Amino acid sequence: MPPLLKLILIRIGLGVLTLLLVSVVVFVATQALPGDAAKAILGREAANKDRYEAVKEQLGLNKPVLQQYVGWLGGVVTGDLGDSLAQGSPVTGLIGRRVVNSFILVFVAALVSVPVSLILGSITALRRDTKFDTGVTVGSLTLAALPEFVIGIILILLFATQVIKVMPATSRVDSGLPILQQLELFVLPALTLTLAVAPYITRILRASTIEVLESEYVMMARLKGLPERLVLNRHALPNALAPALQVTALNLAWLAGGVVVVEYLFAFPGIGSLLVDSVANRDMPMVQAITLIIAAVYVVANLTADILTILVSPRLRTGLR
Numbered sequence: 564m565p566p567l568l569k570l571i572l573i574r575i576g577l578g579v580l581t582l583l584l585v586s587v588v589v590f591v592a593t594q595a596l597p598g599d600a601a602k603a604i605l606g607r608e609a610a611n612k613d614r615y616e617a618v619k620e621q622l623g624l625n626k627p628v629l630q631q632y633v634g635w636l637g638g639v640v641t642g643d644l645g646d647s648l649a650q651g652s653p654v655t656g657l658i659g660r661r662v663v664n665s666f667i668l669v670f671v672a673a674l675v676s677v678p679v680s681l682i683l684g685s686i687t688a689l690r691r692d693t694k695f696d697t698g699v700t701v702g703s704l705t706l707a708a709l710p711e712f713v714i715g716i717i718l719i720l721l722f723a724t725q726v727i728k729v730m731p732a733t734s735r736v737d738s739g740l741p742i743l744q745q746l747e748l749f750v751l752p753a754l755t756l757t758l759a760v761a762p763y764i765t766r767i768l769r770a771s772t773i774e775v776l777e778s779e780y781v782m783m784a785r786l787k788g789l790p791e792r793l794v795l796n797r798h799a800l801p802n803a804l805a806p807a808l809q810v811t812a813l814n815l816a817w818l819a820g821g822v823v824v825v826e827y828l829f830a831f832p833g834i835g836s837l838l839v840d841s842v843a844n845r846d847m848p849m850v851q852a853i854t855l856i857i858a859a860v861y862v863v864a865n866l867t868a869d870i871l872t873i874l875v876s877p878r879l880r881t882g883l884r
Contacts, residue, residue: 574869578862585858586639589851590632635848639855645848647841654852658834662856664736665826665833668749669818672756677811680761684768684807685800691773700769703762711759715828718751718758734829752829756822760814768807775803805872812868816861 638645644654683703687696706714723732734748775781776799784794823835830836834853841849 570873571866571870574866578866581862582855582858586636586851586855587632589854589858590635635851644852647849648844648846650846654848657849658837658852658856661832661834661837663742664831665822665835667742668752668822668826668831668833669756669815671749671753672760672818673815675753676757676761677764677815679757680764680811681768681804681807683761684765685772685803687765688769688772688776688803689795696769699765703765706758707762707766710824711755712824712828714758715751715755715825718755719829722751732829734831736832748831752822752825752831755825755828756818760818763814764807764811767810768803771806772799772803775799778802808868808872812864816864 635645642655646652647654647657650657683699687699690696709717719732721727722730730751731748734752736742736745736748781794781799784797785791822831822833823838825831826833826835827839834856838850838853840846841853
């Protein structure tokens with residue numbers, strides 16, 4: 564078996580194990596939420612003991628916790644995430660459009676932030692200690708120090724309510740209209756996420772590139788008389804990308820969870836706002852499903868980063884042969 568394929572299979576196995584452990588933690592945590600789901604559903608009717616016991620039996624809350632977990636995990640494996648306790652409909656149908664909205668939001672933010680960050684990080688490293696490098700460094704440090712909700716509020720003030728009123732202050736995407744007709748609603752939330760993650764990738768790539776440029780093998784390549792462009796493209800940048808890819812994966816995975824604050828700020832109908840509402844309503848199946856989706860994004864992002872790191876790094880790629 565090729566070493567790279569063997570490594571991928573091992574990482575996939577570890578990812579599945581991680582998701583299994585996450586499912587245990589999520590299930591136990593949702594069971595520990597204060598309140599009673601049956602009482603939350605019945606409201607005033609909870610005083611009726613027969614009705615209360617019937618709802619508990621319908622939801623399976625009268626079964627042992629281990630039996631509830633095994634039944635829920637079996638449903639997850641078969642694609643059945645259960646029914647929402649708050650709305651009484653299948654979870655898969657309720658979160659479908661929300662997942663699509665959040666995916667588009669994260670995809671747009673990643674599509675902008677990753678290339679811009681990689682370009683700025685490499686240029687600032689090559690132009691170290693210049694005015695351009697200083698400006699980008701100060702700007703990235705400033706953005707990194709600001710929480711995403713502060714960045715979002717500033718963008719709302721600048722482009723929606725006070726200075727230039729060209730964008731909507733809220734992003735209430737209409738599920739009845741095609742996404743392409745509502746792209747303006749994605750601009751400010753995506754820009755908020757972009758400005759929240761881009762500084763970290765930029766700074767990591769800058770530091771990594773500087774470290775590689777000062778390494779012995781780059782110095783040896785220059786002493787051999789290789790053109791500077793060849794030294795950068797073949798020896799410096801591929802090795803500098805390895806740590807940057809890991810940070811990029813972590814930041815992209817963070818986007819899946821970080822959308823909670825941004826979606827709430829812009830009233831954006833995604834999985835983040837749905838998660839907040841589900842926790843407030845003690846809708847356990849919905850909370851469990853959304854948390855597992857976010858965990859799966861983390862696992863896939865890290866697996867992809869590990870593979871790309873090996874493919875772009877000559878030293879790691881050679882070590883697998």
